[in-house]
Amino acid sequence: MNDLKKLSDENLLEMLKEGHVSAFEELYNRYWSKLYASAYKRLKEKEVCEEIVQDFFTSLWLKRSTLVVHTGFSNYVYTAVRYLIFSHFHKEGIRKSYQDTLQVATTKHDNSTEETVAFNELNRLLRQGVEVLPEKCRAVYELSRKQNKNNKEISHLLGISEKTVENHMTKALRTLRLSVKDIMSVLLVSSIDLF
Numbered sequence: 429m430n431d432l433k434k435l436s437d438e439n440l441l442e443m444l445k446e447g448h449v450s451a452f453e454e455l456y457n458r459y460w461s462k463l464y465a466s467a468y469k470r471l472k473e474k475e476v477c478e479e480i481v482q483d484f485f486t487s488l489w490l491k492r493s494t495l496v497v498h499t500g501f502s503n504y505v506y507t508a509v510r511y512l513i514f515s516h517f518h519k520e521g522i523r524k525s526y527q528d529t530l531q532v533a534t535t536k537h538d539n540s541t542e543e544t545v546a547f548n549e550l551n552r553l554l555r556q557g558v559e560v561l562p563e564k565c566r567a568v569y570e571l572s573r574k575q576n577k578n579n580k581e582i583s584h585l586l587g588i589s590e591k592t593v594e595n596h597m598t599k600a601l602r603t604l605r606l607s608v609k610d611i612m613s614v615l616l617v618s619s620i621d622l623f
Contacts, residue, residue, distance in 0.1 A: 437501035444492050452492070455501075456485055463509050470513050480512045490584065519576045557607035561600055564588070568596035569604075 432440065432454040443451035460481060467477040484505070488495070497504045558566060567586060571577040579597075583590045 441495070441497060441501055444488075445495060447492065452485075452489055455488075459502075459505050460485070463505060466506060467509055467513055471516070476516065480509060480516060484509050484512060487584075523576065553607055554604060557604045558600075561603060565596045565600050565603075568593055569600040572597060 432450055435443075435451075435454070437455070437458070440451040440455050444455065463481045463484065464477050467480050468474070471477050471480075487508075488505075499507075558569060561569060564586070568582055571582045571585060572579075577585065579590045579593045582588075582593045586593070
């Protein structure tokens with residue numbers, strides 16, 4: 429076991445499936461900088477690349493016992509990181525679109541004191557609504573909406589099924605919708621008045 433450097437990726441993978449931390453460490457040392465360099469070519473953001481590679485290795489460790497690699501391990505790791513990069517681009521696109529929409533909306537209506545007050549009230553009610561959600565429900569909502577995690581990632585992080593994640597999100601959104609119902613009608617009326 430002292431000569432792990434001489435073992436093939438496949439041998440290390442078999443050891444990893446059996447829970448050998450030393451095999452995981454060897455694969456980590458073997459691939460971390462290569463995967464980081466590959467991610468950096470596409471993203472050019474140090475922290476994001478580090479996070480993506482770290483997420484891959486965390487997932488590798490957590491899924492070690494059920495991991496099935498059909499191609500060579502090297503192909504598997506690069507493909508997995510590529511998918512994490514695509515996922516990052518997708519989330520960033522959604523976030524940018526949301527921010528652009530929000531910026532246009534706020535720029536377009538900056539002169540409306542009523543709207544600003546209503547918008548602030550909406551944010552306050554949303555924060556209050558989130559604070560009173562049950563603990564698990566709040567955790568699921570915050571991971572989804574504040575950290576942009578998908579149901580699968582949330583399920584994995586909290587150790588609950590994806591169906592339970594969906595149920596918590598449904599409950600959270602229903603509760604929050606009810607808590608902001610009145611202020612939404614005020615916002616809707618004021619936006620109609622502007623057109």
